[in-house]
Amino acid sequence: MNATLFDSFRLGELALPNRIVMPPMTRARAGAAGVPTALMAEYYRQRATAGLIITEGTQISPEGQGYAWTPGIHTPEQLRGWRQVTTAVHAAGGRIFAQLWHAGRLSHVSLQPGGAAPLAPSALLAEGVQVFIDPDRLGAEAAQGRKVRHSAPRALETGEIEDIVGQFAQAARNAIAAGFDGVELHGANGYLIEQFIDSGSNQRRDRYGGSLANRLRFLQEVAQAVVAAIGPERAGVRLSPLTSLQGAVDDTPQATYLAAARLLDDIGVAYLHIAEADWDDAPPMPPAFKEALRLVYGGAMIYSGHYDRARAEEALARGWADLVGFGRPFIANPDLPRRLQSGASLQEGDPATYFGGGARGYIDYPAP
Numbered sequence: 001m002n003a004t005l006f007d008s009f010r011l012g013e014l015a016l017p018n019r020i021v022m023p024p025m026t027r028a029r030a031g032a033a034g035v036p037t038a039l040m041a042e043y044y045r046q047r048a049t050a051g052l053i054i055t056e057g058t059q060i061s062p063e064g065q066g067y068a069w070t071p072g073i074h075t076p077e078q079l080r081g082w083r084q085v086t087t088a089v090h091a092a093g094g095r096i097f098a099q100l101w102h103a104g105r106l107s108h109v110s111l112q113p114g115g116a117a118p119l120a121p122s123a124l125l126a127e128g129v130q131v132f133i134d135p136d137r138l139g140a141e142a143a144q145g146r147k148v149r150h151s152a153p154r155a156l157e158t159g160e161i162e163d164i165v166g167q168f169a170q171a172a173r174n175a176i177a178a179g180f181d182g183v184e185l186h187g188a189n190g191y192l193i194e195q196f197i198d199s200g201s202n203q204r205r206d207r208y209g210g211s212l213a214n215r216l217r218f219l220q221e222v223a224q225a226v227v228a229a230i231g232p233e234r235a236g237v238r239l240s241p242l243t244s245l246q247g248a249v250d251d252t253p254q255a256t257y258l259a260a261a262r263l264l265d266d267i268g269v270a271y272l273h274i275a276e277a278d279w280d281d282a283p284p285m286p287p288a289f290k291e292a293l294r295l296v297y298g299g300a301m302i303y304s305g306h307y308d309r310a311r312a313e314e315a316l317a318r319g320w321a322d323l324v325g326f327g328r329p330f331i332a333n334p335d336l337p338r339r340l341q342s343g344a345s346l347q348e349g350d351p352a353t354y355f356g357g358g359a360r361g362y363i364d365y366p367a368p
Helices: 039-047 077-092 139-144 158-177 191-199 215-229 255-268 288-295 310-315 328-332 336-342
Strands: 009-011 013-016 020-022 051-059 098-102 130-132 145-150 184-186 234-239 271-275 300-304 323-325
Touching: 039 077, 051 077, 077 098, 098 158, 158 184, 158 215, 184 191, 184 215, 191 215, 215 234, 215 255, 234 255, 234 300, 255 288, 255 336, 271 288, 288 300, 310 323
Parallel strands: 020 051, 020 323, 051 098, 098 184, 184 234, 234 271, 271 300, 300 323
Antiparallel strands: 009 013, 130 145
């Protein structure tokens, strides 16, 4: 008998009551210091009936920040803020992982310590990519809006890369100390890990660039360090294999990401989270590629990207997915698992409140 969205699932040491995941969504309510707030605790608590919550990306260091008002996980104040989030979710019966994030080149000098250039594998701009900044920190340029072109990055020195690997491992330890059940490495959407993987953003000539094995080395070292820090059952990785979001371009994406999945299988991470294209007319991910991923990766598989109940249950039935993420529907429907199971209509969210702001459009959607 095929699994349904409402069947339980064992993820490492966690017993999930259903297969519905709330995936990472940047909501930017943390404030200038990146400290999670009581408002954020209430937001995540309201959605605790998800089988698993994965938080919005949380930067592992000051240099890792890519957008204004996003949370961090590298200061004592940030850890105390996250502790109130995890306490609220667990009190409501939920399970929650922290997504560990380094934005790499997709940042702005106004967000970087000392106004420095963002860090990247190579000093390459992602054409047409913009980031959100705090208008109060940018002056006249902000008159054009809060979204501006990302700043030209600086290529990392080889010796600096080891430091960032260590920051990921420390962030994982911090997450467990703050009460999280595990962590997800953000290796998708054109951010630092993917910048190392993709041939279009990595032109290095050292051991982190050139061949596919070299371009996968940063992912490998980060995943190994995190697994060593907190255990494989508490670690997952998110990838976006066949999209070109935010300048993520690779010459041979299917071969590259099958190799990445095989590498992560060898390391033994608990799950692989595949981010599919989520815009309305996006081309579907080929079924043959999903089947190939299953052949090379033996852990749990999560898929996210414009899913409804019918598409999700097809993914479960065909064996591509063990768990399915529903992103935007969770914004306006805190009780989404109940609505999906009963067939109730879904409330529509207000896009104007998705990024930044206060309680409106964040914790004020009704749930019976």
